[in-house]
Amino acid sequence: GRIGLVAWWLGGLGGMLGDLLVGKQPTQASNAHQEIAAALMLKAMVQAAKAGRKLDQSEKQKLMQNLGEADPKENAIVNDLLAQPVDIDMLVNATPRGLEEQVYLRSLMAIDLDSQPEAQYLRQLATALGFDQASFNQIHDQADAQRLYS
Numbered sequence: 562g563r564i565g566l567v568a569w570w571l572g573g574l575g576g577m578l579g580d581l582l583v584g585k586q587p588t589q590a591s592n593a594h595q596e597i598a599a600a601l602m603l604k605a606m607v608q609a610a611k612a613g614r615k616l617d618q619s620e621k622q623k624l625m626q627n628l629g630e631a632d633p634k635e636n637a638i639v640n641d642l643l644a645q646p647v648d649i650d651m652l653v654n655a656t657p658r659g660l661e662e663q664v665y666l667r668s669l670m671a672i673d674l675d676s677q678p679e680a681q682y683l684r685q686l687a688t689a690l691g692f693d694q695a696s697f698n699q700i701h702d703q704a705d706a707q708r709l710y711s
Contacts, residue, residue: 601655602667607642608652609668609686612679619673647682653689661690662700669704680709 610621625639656664668686672679687697694710701708 597657598660598663601652601657601660601664603639604642604652604655605664605667606671607639608647608649609671609679609682611643611647612672612676612682649682649685649689652686656690661692665690665692665700666704669700669706674707684709 621643625636652664665683665687669683672683674680674683684697687700692700698708698710
């Protein structure tokens with residue numbers, strides 16, 4: 562599945578998207594939860610794609626494919642996120658109760674899981690989100706991804 566950011570951006574968020582990505586609260590109550598969740602999923606995917614090392618071209622392409630079609634402004638927002646440091650604590654603290662699995666799943670979808678730094682990042686994220694090894698493995702099984710715990 563994809564985040565569906567195309568429909569989200571076409572909803573007229575405009576400058577609100579930038580505010581959400583830097584942690585500001587939306588000015589309108591309607592759809593606020595969806596807007597915050599979408600921004601959070603974007604942060605999760607970008608941060609995982611970076612996973613403690615330089616993003617290679619295939620991973621950047623995979624990330625952009627997961628985001629769907631984006632215009633130059635949207636690409637600029639993603640590039641701004643790519644320039645920010647990886648911060649698991651920030652991501653976990655910004656995750657509302659009930660969205661932990663979605664944040665982790667989006668992170669997992671954003672990478673190829675072909676390096677030790679990526680595996681280490683996912684383990685740290687899962688731990689910070691409160692997953693035990695069984696839950697962690699279950700998410701990987703659902704996503705048809707390699708297990709990191711045997």
